[in-house]
Amino acid sequence: MFFSLFTGFNRAEAEAALNVNADGAILIDAETGKVLYEKDADSVLGIASMTKMMSEYIFLEAIKNGDVKWDQEYSVSELVYKISQNRALSNVPLRADGKYTVQELYEAMVIYSANAATIALAEVIAGSETNFVKMMNDKAAELGLKDYKFVNSTGLNNKDYQGQHPQGTEASDENVMSARSVAGLALHLITDFPDVLTTASTPKKNFREGTDDEIKMENWNWMLPSLVYGYEGMDGLKTGTTDFAGYCFAGTALRDGKRYITVVQNAKDSNGNGSYKARFDETRRMMDYAFSNFSLEEIIPKNYQVKGNKTLPVLKGKEDKVKIHTESAINLVVAAGEKENYQPVLVLDKDKINKNGELTAPVKKGDKVGYLTIESKTGDKLSFVNDEGQKSIQVDVIAAEDVEKSNWFVLMMRGIGGFFGDLWSGVSSTVKGWF
Structure with a gap:
């Protein structure tokens, strides 16, 4: 149905018909980063847990550089314990006296968007979340992103930290980015660390399986093929929801060797109401548009x-x-x-x-x-x-070929020929002037 909607349209008409229902949206080719559709893509808006893509990038870079090991153990800090017990937030409960491997915490962050696990990894890498937030902003600049501000590692409202938010930030501060920058971050993440998609595409996993602390983690990306809004080829990347940001999603899907990335911020349905379904419906529309209307062509x-x-x-x-x-x-x-x-x-x-x-x-x-x-x-x-x-x-x-330098004799003869040619041209012009 969607394909026939755009058949015969020129691109401008197709984009106008698409009109994604979100405050900010963008669709890009994941090979080059070419923008295929955008709507208010430079508006700086809330990003909620899409923030964690930057935390994932810095973590995976630390793993690659050998600064952190997968089997490295973490002892729970007071802040991490306190946040982890708040089940109103996305979390896996952590014991105050518990020890957890970096790999366990990473999987909880990527699959279940676990906030305390994210802060724990920030502490592993930078010693404190305050130091980690500086790394996040520095990395954004290094990656060439624009229109961003990171105030914590999770995407939570700073007020959810109950007074223990990172130093140098305010309780009222929020993480913000433009859709264009979110897409740029997503592109860097899957290009530089493609293995992130192996974890991001895991629909379900049990945290601490086989222990008294076992908890089922279901991926918040309900567009993974086996979940409720399953979409063929969807394998990432990060959802986000807060009152400030609304319903957000950075998605990526691969079909027949072609990958696209989409971003929606504060997505809504036709009645103007935000919901989980709305962000996935609007993502589906952009993905359908991409897979139905675009192809890789040899231009030159x-x-x-x-x-x-x-x-x-x-x-x-x-x-x-x-x-x-x-x-x-x-x-x-x-x-x-x-x-x-x-x-x-x-x-x-x-x-x-x-x-x-x-x-x-x-x-x-x-x-x-x-x-x-x-x-x-x-x-x-x-x-x-x-x-x-x-x-x-x-x-x-x-x-396309070699051109050797002429020897001195040829160059000399060319010079002589050029001299007499110029001389004859001058004489000829003078004579013509007489008549």
Whole structure:
């Protein structure tokens, strides 16, 4: 039904018909970060437990660097114990005198969005949640994100900490980001640490299985294929719900080798009411739109030569010009019929050519002489959630052959020929002037 809704539409019409019911929303290609749909994607809004994606990123980076070990044990702090006993929040209860492995806490954080477990990992990594929050904001800057503010590791309202919120923050403070930045964070997370999806796609798991403390954890991502709003290919990533943020979800799904990422913030139903179902319904609409309307296309082939710029002149070479072409292809996810809307743009390296646009021999096959990118014929700017995406539509332009430098005798004769040619041209012009 959804596919037929958009068949024959141009992209603008399809986007207008989509009109996701959320305060902020975005859909991106997970290969390049190209934005395929957006609605108020730069509005800075609450993110609730989508915050934990940053905590996951920093944790997995610590594991990768060897700063933290999976079997490392954690002794429960007063704050973590206090938070863990609040079952009104998403939590696995922890014993005051208990010891828990880092892996147990990580699984509780990713699968069950356990808040106390998240704070525990922040303490393992940074000594305190206060120090960890600084790491979160620093990492966001390092990743090139914009429009963000982290005040705790969990996404809880700071007031839920009952006076023990991270130092330097206020009880009224909240974690906020734009949909564009949330999508950028999600893209970094699954690109840099793809194994996170193995845990994030786990529908159910028992915490401390086989002990008196065993508790069933059901993934809050109810779009996982075996859960109530199951969606084919859905394997992540993070839900979030607070009174401040509303119903939020950063989702990702993979089908036939193509992956997309969606974000909704404060999603609502057709009656304007927020709910778990609303955030999954709006996500489903964006995912259906992506899988039905977009495909990966070769926009520029390998060894492509730009019309009118198939060669460059060469100074002091055995040949006076050299063929140039693209070193690789440019592939891009585009809507049906959109492929023809792009045109090549050649940018030559000013350090390689002189003021007359000439290369100087010798030129080696494979030497980079510039790059080629693409732009929309309609003037619309291609939008990506990160700088790496922009690089995906830029390929090197290289020399297709060798051009050796001429020997001194040939260069001398060319010079003499040029001198007499210029002389004859001057005499000819003078004589013509007499008549």
